[in-house]
Amino acid sequence: MALLVIDDLAKTYDKVTALTGINLSVEAGEFVTLLGPSGSGKTTLLMSLAGFTTPSKGMISLDGKDITHVDPEDRNFGFVFQGYALFPHLTVANNIAFSLRVRKWEKAKIAARVTEMLSLVGLDNLAERKPRELSGGQQQRVAIARALAFGPRILLLDEPLSALDRMLRETMQKELKRLHRETGVTFVYVTHDQEEAIAMSDRIAVFNHGRIIEIGPPRDLYKKPSTRFVAGFLGENNFLSGHRADDDETMVEAFGTRFGFPLAKSREWPGDSLTVWVRPEDIRIGQAIGEEVGFRATVVENSFVGALERILLRTATGEQMVATLRSEAAVAALPGQIIDCRIDPSAIGVLPNETSGL
């Protein structure tokens, strides 16, 4: 049975719906990310899990016990805040010891635990500093150590890396993954950064307008999204319009070429007008070989972005699409030229147009 079960949860503030119909199970030891644009409800859900927000409807249960209305101090969930919320008047060691003193641990046990937590987050020599004397990354580590000190079942993290610069963010991502592995604590992580979500999570729940749009492992959501929203929110994507071929309903026509439905069930979709998506990294240059889908496109622009070259193409239907290519492959693609492109058919996604509003 799942550790944490969220059943049909909803939250409304004076007629504004923040969350609706939320169902989610989290297994013990899992790293689940709640991902979505700001205002999508992900933080409201996290606050409901922590007990700071009372849901209007639905139930949250831990180990099969209803905890929907349990006070935050009785839930035993760690919480890492955006901006850390460290106690400014306490030293690093006393910040970490706070939850242990509240629980009336023995002095020796507290000292041992604080030392253990400090070395877990690599701050052994900063025990006596005050939070304001630490850098952002160090404060972050203290916040994590403080939230983990009392051995919580679940660690809730609210955009903990958003205040850090890019380099530090990547280091902290690895650090969080390591802490997750080493402690075995269940992580529920809120972020609006899809790269962060993809890099860290076992599963991602994608939020929009107060609903969970899709839940799944990052790879599945990236490779086989079933909604336009997820296809566009995770990673870069090209959306093109397509339609069922007049002469063969098993074929799709789009961007001046045709190919078979890449997903078996897509044939059941009503309507002839479809949305086709292709990831920039799946487009290659050259004549199609074997099963590959070939098409011709005009190079509009060619820009160097480091390891890769970004090429803006105009297809035969007049739509634009972006391709990212390794520099040596892109040398021939000069603006104004018409070039042959190819795509592996399994990399093409087709979605019914009805879901484009989601």
Next chain:
Amino acid sequence: MKPRRIIEVGLPRLLAWCLLGFLFVPILVVIPVALTDRDYLSLPQDGMSMQHFAALADWSKGWLPSMLTSAGIALACAAIATVLGVAFAVGAWAAGGWWPSLMRILLLSPMIVPPIIYAVGMVKLWARLSLLDSYTGVILVHVVLALPLTVLAIGASLSNLDQRLVQAARSLGARPMTVFGKVILPNIVPGVAAGALLAFVSSWDEITVTLFITGRAVVTLPRRIWTSIQDAVDPALAAIATVLLVITVLALVARALVEQRQRQRKF
């Protein structure tokens, strides 16, 4: 010095010193007056005398009892106003919403309403409750007058405090009283201390309302001074002003020393 520099730097500096002199020299006049050898307010004529200071220490002359009365009332007022101020300010800070703002305006009204109007109202009310000329009555009135000061000072301290500290403490298992004692209070100590000091001082030299609601039983220091000005211009007044001046200067020096030591410890 070049002429331009004299205009840009020298002139403003001279002005600043003149202003300071204008503020403080009149205060210093009380010192020689306190040392006068005559028994009316004057500068020393044939020599200096400590007789007026001696009179202050004489219990039967009434200065010492009223100083003790004032100190007692001011301490009680500071204690009560600080506790109430902390309770209100922390409650309003934690609750948020519209009602704390409304309550704050109500609480600040003693600062806005002229004291004389307040005093007239209090005479009527206290007469009915038979609290006229009683310690309880004076302390209660002083508490009401001091509350805006403590609420403002403590509120200012709280406005710098991150609301999420409360959530952080609760997520770590702290119950409301622990959150208050271990997280909120330690972080607003400067505001609480400032509030208590302001409350003490406001009670210590409150005269307007006190004049209306006290008679013979409760004689605070400001009231004693007021009475003595009315019937005779006693140089003891200058002596007491000198004592208060010295206490104030000592307090300021002590504060500066403590601050300097704290700053040194930090680096």
